[in-house]
Amino acid sequence: DLPVSMASSPMVCIQDFENYAYNHLPKNFRDYFFSGAYSEQTLKENRVAFQRLRFRPRVLRDVSRVNTETTILGKKISFPICAAPTAIQRMAHPDGEKATAKALSDLGTCMTLSSWSTTNIEDVAQASAGGLRWFQLYVHSDREITVDLVRRAEAAGYQALAVTVDTPVPSKRYSNIRNRFTVLRYCKLENFSQRDQGVPSGIKGGEDSGLAAGVLKMIDPALDWERVTWLMSITHLPVVLKGILTGEDAREAVKRGVAAIWVSNHGGRQLDGVPATIEVLSEIVKAVDGKVEIYLDGGIRYGTDVLKALALGARAVFVGRPILYGLAYKGGDGVKQVMETLRDEFSTAMALSGCASLKDINPSLVVHQSHYWSHL
Amino acid sequence: DLPVSMASSPMVCIQDFENYAYNHLPKNFRDYFFSGAYSEQTLKENRVAFQRLRFRPRVLRDVSRVNTETTILGKKISFPICAAPTAIQRMAHPDGEKATAKALSDLGTCMTLSSWSTTNIEDVAQASAGGLRWFQLYVHSDREITVDLVRRAEAAGYQALAVTVDTPVPSKRYSNIRNRFTVLRYCKLENFSQRDQGVPSGIKGGEDSGLAAGVLKMIDPALDWERVTWLMSITHLPVVLKGILTGEDAREAVKRGVAAIWVSNHGGRQLDGVPATIEVLSEIVKAVDGKVEIYLDGGIRYGTDVLKALALGARAVFVGRPILYGLAYKGGDGVKQVMETLRDEFSTAMALSGCASLKDINPSLVVHQSHYWSHL
């Protein structure tokens, strides 16, 4: 082999963006982005688990043309890596959600907007006209708020609702608690700032941590399968459940008619001690048995991670923090660089494992490391 | 999700209390509290083993009302986390056992008083009138001493005897030996200080390590199943065996008619090299087959640990060192904060795993991490 560089930037891998963000963000912002729940075991597992998998690469296949295109819920994306919803992106960069949406749209992949965005639904849509956008929905105790969000997302051309089901209550994130977060003085939750329908006043631009707590408490802790059925009944948008971690719940979801399942542990930020998403994926794939699409997020930092997730049955993956690192580095340009880095690593990994298109990626491509030990 | 703080104290997790205690206690006190036996392998295992377990959380269940109440031996406790017996609590704070008993009673859970307490049986009872109290009994070679302790515990309203069976002889704790412990100059073993029935004089307020050794030697190394049967015959209090680590002994205990089994390795302070309690729990549960209640202590430091123990079959858990950290931090207030922290983490973990009450917690909630690997 040969020493060679095609670098057009000092940032060559996601770790570089992470380091940049770590070193340049104010401590309390950084803590909010980087932290996980409780002892942060799952946060670490999300990364370590990928390293327990091994590729079984096939050689001597024509990979002169590697095609990374696919579809999610019937819509084309140019590569199977999308943006997971993360709240308050303007903490990372003033351009926030707009910049993210625009970058993703330019690259031809999907952006998921958080309910707790610091740019409103409509403005984000405008900033990325023509791009594929999904809306992440927190179901509120107050049905009116929920309905309103859904209607606005529909109107603004979002193509799916990702309903987060792993957050019935706020979790224990120690670094946040230590910092007594005051960020909401600077960033407003814009989806709630222009209306007035029973939302506590603080939420219209919440100003301190007490108010933030108030917002969080509006999430419906009684959300259950019935209410999901109700939600599906009031919208024509496909409903994706984000946060499923057992085969039992995946089966129930399919039975209830959801459009897709998004395997997630909220980036290790909700229940600590749950498995890494890449480890639980196979259980979900088996339970779903091909009936709906399955996505995965959590710990994706290399193109090889994407390849592993797809080999084990994910249709596409989503990244949370890497988007924030990109934003922190250079706004929309940073997001683009992050996504391009992942895309290029992914297509290189495809070529090196003998896959010219996504349908060449199959379960025989990946085994657990212990696979080899048990044959000795 | 959202950055939010509800912190009312700089202490947000048990580690904070541990750090405080570590940094503020005199070295020899600290060593006594923190140390384990021999190479301290089991001490470490008690923690690490919890991290090898993974939750299988269920979503979309109504958790708007999380109820942590349960009973132990028929008595109500407001959450399933109680205080394990630890000797000489006045080394941690002048208020010692009284403060602990009062804090636990206020929170509506159970305090276990050590035989080697630095406050006597009666005073502790008075300090926590109405609270649930158990008495931890070391059976003495001298039957009279044993009978006396039992009678006083009965008279003072203790509701059960936790008979410690893992301490027929003192173990090898190197840091204690190195420090040539002199604590008993300052703290008296008050259960022995006001009476005079064959107890060597030193014990009535032992003054140096030689005397402490004397006390230890009074524990009956010949204690066997027959003497346990005898003990049960002389008291109406339910007898709980503390320190069972095999299915064989658990079965024998049930056969002998004990009221409950307390899985414990004495916090890694007796035989080094025994399994973490959370790992041995399933063996005991299987052997006991629902016939008596099972408790567990050892390494509980997060609410998620409690949830794991209950999922695997424990009725309730007990904490040893965390109580001492709380005492060291702020006496009774510190103990309260420690217990509240664990309780809140626990109820949050319940909600996040889809459990609204303790009966929703079942074995399918927890698997060993290797569970996922064997399916790849």
Added chain:
Amino acid sequence: DLPVSMASSPMVCIQDFENYAYNHLPKNFRDYFFSGAYSEQTLKENRVAFQRLRFRPRVLRDVSRVNTETTILGKKISFPICAAPTAIQRMAHPDGEKATAKALSDLGTCMTLSSWSTTNIEDVAQASAGGLRWFQLYVHSDREITVDLVRRAEAAGYQALAVTVDTPVPSKRYSNIRNRFTVLRYCKLENFSQRDQGVPSGIKGGEDSGLAAGVLKMIDPALDWERVTWLMSITHLPVVLKGILTGEDAREAVKRGVAAIWVSNHGGRQLDGVPATIEVLSEIVKAVDGKVEIYLDGGIRYGTDVLKALALGARAVFVGRPILYGLAYKGGDGVKQVMETLRDEFSTAMALSGCASLKDINPSLVVHQSHYWSHL
């Protein structure tokens, strides 16, 4: 046992040579030699995996005469450790490939010359007349270049073609990218410098990283089994496939009539996340079922590693970086010392495991470490 020294050099094991190279090479040269792809997981695994294996040594066998001789593709070598192809050896020492070839020839074992050598095919042959030499071939998109390389290797007396199949595209090596490699200003790819047949001019002594990229891009990403068949049809030299990592591909290779299979992950420099070669070896051995010879490279740093590889079914092993460390230390002399160190460690390991000749080495000599645990 006794304290004893037979040391004739301060360099007693491969680690010493590695440290020397690490400390004395310019950073960008060093990075090129030491680096792996992506997160360098496979690079590390190549070493760690050897440590997971355990010997089952037999005692009381006459090992007064240990014979390390064997053959590869019918040619005798004095011990089963050969040189893997590494590009641009003049970066390590001005004497480069010539010195390596001469040292290996003197020791009676095999040198594999890289396509991207900084000494041309003919000069290397001359420097090691009488020695066993193989030529590592990168198949080019331009057939003419490929044919030309093959003809020259044949003419110069190389005895086999090792066709590298794990490099259809350049991989992601971050440290190289960071260093924006300019080495080719100093070292020319001499196999391309004296001819002119469609090779982009830069390749005749490429001068910067852009050109190096150009060279890399000439490797044929469409190389498939058909073209391998074509290649075998145009040469009388045996064809060895270097870079096979699955049983499926090994079987196909045998079916296609290749002379041997070289298990390699390119020293962790191509697809990251593939298994360590020593772990995948058994799968290949089983698939090949004795029909062709199997070699292995990757992470060999001790004579005991060689013994493990042979026990699991490799005919011989190849070393890549150790050769470069030897060169960096003292040119040809350094290479010799490296190879002698490995040879002596290997023959000592043979004696200590009861093997007087290579045919005494068999699969019962090695088990995975977990073998012992599963019997407890």
Added chain:
Amino acid sequence: DLPVSMASSPMVCIQDFENYAYNHLPKNFRDYFFSGAYSEQTLKENRVAFQRLRFRPRVLRDVSRVNTETTILGKKISFPICAAPTAIQRMAHPDGEKATAKALSDLGTCMTLSSWSTTNIEDVAQASAGGLRWFQLYVHSDREITVDLVRRAEAAGYQALAVTVDTPVPSKRYSNIRNRFTVLRYCKLENFSQRDQGVPSGIKGGEDSGLAAGVLKMIDPALDWERVTWLMSITHLPVVLKGILTGEDAREAVKRGVAAIWVSNHGGRQLDGVPATIEVLSEIVKAVDGKVEIYLDGGIRYGTDVLKALALGARAVFVGRPILYGLAYKGGDGVKQVMETLRDEFSTAMALSGCASLKDINPSLVVHQSHYWSHL
């Protein structure tokens, strides 16, 4: 439990003696004692492997009288921990082997004298009259030397021959090689210094490393089962084979009529990569099927290690380096303290696991750590 000290010395565990030796011995002596072969993997494994085992302690058994007595080859020892042979003990302390023999004899357990001792066979016997002594035999290429050593051991009252079978050739110990050992200038191999029968002159008090190499080369690399049979035919002493690591060789040994098998990897100093002795023990026990006694050495540093070895089937254990640490600390007194420490830790561990005598120790007492995981 209670803080208590019975310490009569600042040295409370073997680690303390090890630290002392490490800090007080000249570097080249220290390196000789502490080092292992090649990458020292087995050296580390010998320790780590013990930590992978878990006790299943039984409670409520009368342990008021713990009896550690047993026999080896029919001779009584007061506890099952003996001294393994280590060469050149006068490097550790001027009193060397005499001090060791005397200390062991005083404690009522067995001393094994190395062939390469720095005190001769007869003087050691005299220093420990009445004590149980074994002689470790290196079989020499020159039969006369071998016969002479055997006759002298017989005459001096040694009770068994431990024939070392893992040293047909010297291994690769890097730190020794680096130090170009010159110790033999100061310490003579006294078993060879007063005679003159074909022994190269250097051996009569070898003076430099070249001579030491000469001594090592006298060990017979052709030693095989036939010569062992011959050896047994010329002596009435029971022959113990030291260094067996496979069931196959153990079975052969039994068939050949050896008196006992000593499982050893020479403290990680011969073939690196072999299993820890405690892990291979079960394989040997199964193969031997109760027909002869089995001993074990390697990595014993705690009384709990002894208990594990006995539970898995060893009759007794031997310690190598701990003896040297004791010598380095305080000559014979140091050895005594080391042995007493191990003995006390062992008998405490017996009591804590419910064993009043050695026959209460059985295989159900110990499992591999993964035992618990596979039941989850």
